[in-house]
Amino acid sequence: MARSATILIAAAVLLAGGPAAAAGQGPSRGPERPNVVLIVTDDVGYGDFGAYGATDIRTPHIDRLAKEGVRLTDFYAAPVCTPTRASLITGRYQQRVGLEEALASAGPRDRGLLPTGRSLPQLLKKNGYATGLIGKWHLGWKPEFAPNEHGFDYFFGFKSGAIDFYTHEAASGLDDLFENTTPVQVDGYMTDLITARAVRFIEQHAAEPFFVDVSYNAAHWPWQPPDRYVKARQVALQAPTDDPPPTRRDYAAMLERADAGIGEILRTLATLGLERNTLVVVTNDNGGEWLSRNTPLSNRKGTLWEGGVRVPAIFRWPGRLPAGRTSGQPGIFMDLTASILAATGTPVPPEARLEGINLLPILAGQAPPVERTFFWRTRxxxxxxxxxxxxxxxxxxxxxxxxxxxxxxxxxxxxxxxxxxxxxxxxxxxxxxxxxxxxxxxxx
Amino acid sequence: MARSATILIAAAVLLAGGPAAAAGQGPSRGPERPNVVLIVTDDVGYGDFGAYGATDIRTPHIDRLAKEGVRLTDFYAAPVCTPTRASLITGRYQQRVGLEEALASAGPRDRGLLPTGRSLPQLLKKNGYATGLIGKWHLGWKPEFAPNEHGFDYFFGFKSGAIDFYTHEAASGLDDLFENTTPVQVDGYMTDLITARAVRFIEQHAAEPFFVDVSYNAAHWPWQPPDRYVKARQVALQAPTDDPPPTRRDYAAMLERADAGIGEILRTLATLGLERNTLVVVTNDNGGEWLSRNTPLSNRKGTLWEGGVRVPAIFRWPGRLPAGRTSGQPGIFMDLTASILAATGTPVPPEARLEGINLLPILAGQAPPVERTFFWRTRxxxxxxxxxxxxxxxxxxxxxxxxxxxxxxxxxxxxxxxxxxxxxxxxxxxxxxxxxxxxxxxxx
Missing domain, CATH: 3.30.1120.10 (Arylsulfatase, C-terminal domain)
Structure with missing residues (x-):
């Protein structure tokens, strides 16, 4: 514990010029106030990115990030999505806020993540960052749980665990697409809408430090491939017994479309000259579902076998992190919170009590690997x-x-x-x- | 199904001289009225007999049975013991009698297996067999569920899922040792008591056809090795966190003692000249516990992964079954019921509706392997x-x-x-x- 804390402080000094430097600099732009693009895919198998051994899915843009950055072999999420996302936003174990399971569309809708004023986007916002969540939220439906309440300046996306990629209906049968607090109707395939809004957000905030959480619902069910409308039989859950069943090819096409979207985001960063000043992270929210390839892990989403909780994670930050390196440093989603706050030189009030660590000095090779202890719990x-x-x-x-x-x-x-x-x-x-x-x- | 039924009838004809012959012969002794010694160990891992690859446990007598008989690679039980034993006695899926889980000592004691007049021991008894259950019952505590009610002429053993091997107390804290319907107190290590009573039963019934179900509690918890009294800390459940924890060596010693007991039973059969006229089966009631070696299977007792349900099974019947053969024919515990009834030429009333098949003609190489369909369910x-x-x-x-x-x-x-x-x-x-x-x- 003492060792981790030391490293965290060291990292903040190393990578962000130190809290004092950041505080002295104020909200003006500089290399020590990098942008952060966090890309989170949904229900993707550990072995479903090319960089993680996929053989039948092409993810050239994600693979390029791995070539230009650090690929983690031992990175973890919770076994389902709500808990993972809660730990990211709070920087703490999701059990602390009672979000241990996925919020069910059919369940009571009065549950969700209450703002505390010290969540990840809130702290970044206080530090002068433009903050955006594009895509899936799944941390509560009621207005008081909404992304904007947590410090996201901008939200475009949906609040359910899954929606129809074409109609944007949730399992409840209700439309579930919002621009900030306003329900909106927009035509388009959800993955493409997320990509377009993410690109626009980056373009609009190119002149100021920004944090954007690009939360693709690909490749979560319903397995509707792009460019070919397929009615979502069950938005709540899709099974091999559907007639006809979704196929691995459908799933692959969905994931490849998200990869194409990531390619557009990367091109945008390059075009705007933001590549070197932007930390890009690509990861996934929990183990793969039945159409996924979790190889070499056992079991899948929802369980605490590795196939349920270990996820791909790639960090790219040109000039700050080495290229083409693989790291066995164990990490967990709430490390993203600590890492992003440290990388951006964001002051963290003691009451935030972050439970993750800043992984960046370790990934940079500037600090030794640290032993970690992680806990998980399901019913x-x-x-x-x-x-x-x-x-x-x-x-x-x-x-x-x-x-x-x-x-x-x-x-x-x-x-x-x-x-x-x-x-x-x-x-x-x-x-x-x-x-x-x-x-x-x-x-x- | 039609195919299996045909084979079952063919087997009865083949191995027992046919129902007509058996019926004509009455209760007199002859090679077509073989004895059956069914030996069931408890919570032993699939890989814990030498014949199944054990490296650190010596089971020479079980291994000898494999050398002299047929070893099945794909034999199944239920994931816990009460259901397995219910399926053996009824010859049908245990779900049909509502015994899907292990009867808990702490649970309501009004549950158990009600006699129907057509259970395995009852039908054998009606067919002139002396019938004995020596060891564990675990199909109900109340007198109306007792082994004698089901057609066992003789019962010596206990009704709980686990007892102290030395004091013969159950998790309830009550003494749990019976001779027929009478509570008894007998000094001795349970495995040795079971062996001694089994040997005596065989000796007493050497002149008539007999069926004895030798139901060792080895190597179920509490893990108390023989010849060294260790207080059972938890009869209900023993864990690696016990202080000191039981060890693999304790477990091995318990299993080796059961193997020694099997050796005594085999010697008794040989001494009495009963070897060729006795079908001996050795198997185990469910997957191994944490001290077990389930290699090459995954997971363990209580689950429906193979490590929870696949068990060793060896059939020896000199002259009737080949020696040293391994069979991949899938089988399940209620096949024992059908096989024993067929081998003994026991008339089976249609209302018994056996769900297993007679495996013996297949193991004998006299019938082709058959495709099987098995079902399991837990909570x-x-x-x-x-x-x-x-x-x-x-x-x-x-x-x-x-x-x-x-x-x-x-x-x-x-x-x-x-x-x-x-x-x-x-x-x-x-x-x-x-x-x-x-x-x-x-x-x-």
């Missing part, structure tokens, strides 16, 4: 990863895996490594007690 | 295996595995084999409707 499973070791608890069953040697989680070492079970299980219990106490304080 | 998972294909349903997630090519279930083929999902998922639904209707008719 049926609990897990902790510390260093290379993972303890997975499923009912009465305990599994121990060495993720460095066995990323596919095929060789359970529970028998041999009782010492690890005894060391790690109490950590889960402590973590649960901690996050649950905070959640109960929030909504007793 | 969180459903699964079907048809031929080499398995569909596993876990929440929204569907997995497809080719078990012949990928016994470890590492390569999910859900994307590629939508045709199989579409074919197999309705089978699960039909099966569920069928078994649930029968269960509801039983206890609406």
């Amino acid at each position: 049926t499973q609990k897990a902790v990863r510390r260093g290379d070791w993972k303890l997975l608890v499923e009912g009465n069953a305990l599994f121990v895996f060495n993720l460095r040697a066995d990323v596919g989680e095929h060789d359970d070492l529970a028998r041999e490594r009782v010492d690890l079970i005894r060391a790690l299980r109490p950590l889960i219990a402590s973590w649960e007690a901690d996050v649950d106490a905070e959640r109960k304080a929030l909504a007793p | 969180t998972q459903k699964a079907v295996r048809r031929g080499d294909w398995k569909l596993l349903v876990e929440g929204n997630a569907l997995f497809v595995f080719n078990l012949r090519a990928d016994v470890g279930e590492h390569d999910d083929l859900a994307r590629e084999r939508v045709d199989l999902i579409r074919a197999l998922r309705p089978l699960i639904a039909s099966w569920e409707a069928d078994v649930d209707a029968e269960r509801k008719a039983l206890a609406p």
